[in-house]
Every structure is written in C-alpha cells, then in structure tokens.
Amino acid sequence: MDKSMIPDLSGKVIAIIAPGNMGAGLATRVRAxxxxVRTLLAGRGEATRMRASQAGMQDASPPDIAACPVILSVVPPGRAHVLARELAPALAAAPVKPLYVDCNAVSPETVKVIAETITATGAAFADAGIIGLPPTADGPLPVIYASGEAAPGLAALNHAGLDIRVLDGPVGAASTLKMCYAGIGKGLTALACAMILAAERAGAGEALHAEMERSQKMLLGRLEGSIPDMFPKAYRWVAEMEEIGGFLDEERPESGIYRGMAGFYDRLAGDFDAQGPEIAALKRFLDKK
Known part of the structure; x- marks a missing residue:
C-alpha cells in the first residue's frame, strides 16, 4: 500500500459524520x-445537536473536517453521495489529504461513484460496511469491514476503540458484504411482518403465534426483539432496501423482492409516525402469550 494512504493519527483527532445513533456511538468509543471527534452540525435539529454534545463531538467547518486524517461517513444511504459532493471542495483544497471512509449501506455501484468523487480531490478512499448495533459506552462494538487499496490504513483505528477488519478485495467488497448481511437480517424482518399482518387481518394471528411458539420458538424469540427494534428505524431502511434491489440487478426477480420491501418499510414508517393500525397489530401479535 502507498504510504501516503496511511493516516497520521498522532494528533488523535478524526471526523465522524453524522451524529446519528451509530455515529454518536462510535464517537463515544473513540473519545474513550x-x-x-469533529462533525458537521450546520442545519441539524436540536435532537441531533444534543446527541452530538452527549457524545462529545465538536462542531466543525468543512475545511476543519478535511484537515482530519480520517473521515468516517456514517449517514443514511440517500445522503452518502451528497455528503461526498459537499465535502469535495474542502478536500480538494486541503494541503494534506485525509482518508475518506464511506461506511454507509449503499450498493457496490453506488460506492464506486462516491469513490470517484473523493479520489478526484486527491484524497484516499476506503469502502466500509458496519455490521452490528450502535455501541454504548461499555457495550459490544459493531464490526467495520473495509476494502479497497487504502483500507489497510484504516486498521490504525483499532487503537482508537474501534473494531476494523480489512477485507482482501477492491472498493465494493465491503459494501457487498453489508448488502448481503442486511438483505438477510432486515429481509427476514420484513417477511415476518408481512405474514404476521396477513394472519392478523384474517383472524389467524393467535393460531400463528401458537404454532410458532410450538415449532419455531427460536425464530419467534428473535422476532420479538427485531420487530419492535425496527419500528423507529423503518424510514431509514427504505433506501437501504432500494440499494439492495439495485445491487441484485433489476433484471433478476429477486431484485423485486427488495424493491417491494422498500415500499413495505415506507408504509410501516408512516404507520409508526401516525400510531396506526399495522404497528398496533404487530405489537398485539408479539404480546400474545
């Protein structure tokens, strides 16, 4: 690997954008x-600013972000390329180029487009995928898988409280892993919710729960945790399902499964905001004993 791609962490400062649950959780561990940790708070709401403050994240300008040796982009999928374009002028102007790491749930094709935007500024780029829940101060860490020519340089963050695992693959390999893992986990949640709602509509919810308790006890136990956890996150999973659908190739029938899941999660997100009947039905099913 080119030594210019190895970030100098002697100043003990990095950038994490943005201070969502995952970004703030990673910042807490890095600060420990x-x-x-620097971040961008311009135009962000009070709840986001409070979360950043609690994580000890410092508001910074784009040039100050570009001056960090490592920038972790941890934003919703639809914001991933937008953020790269917004930071590109500051990155191009930076006298010392950072390592920009896209950690978002985007397809391999999307991450390659983001890589082109970043490397055009002279900055190094690594593709990354985060697997696991946002970390707490003393809870388990998610794993950050990284790929691409500059990815080995990211391993230095293993000394900064993170769990970085470098894949032997090009830009796109880490995103592929993330797409496949999320497609299984979040796909199972969507399939289960669709069938539970169908059973509830037809008056078979109690019988379905009883049968799952008898023959699929482990799966039911998993769903009792994963479905309620999904409710406030469903809106974020819409774009992720769309990315997975694109990753699978629109000409393949299985791509349509994930496009359908995107629409399903969008509907559940609206129902959650409105405290509607579908979320209530899912809760009712999971509360059956």
Missing part, C-alpha cells in the same frame, strides 16, 4: 480511547 483519547481521541477528539
């Missing part, structure tokens, strides 16, 4: 390892 003695690092300071």
């Amino acid at each position: 390892a003695g690092f300071s």
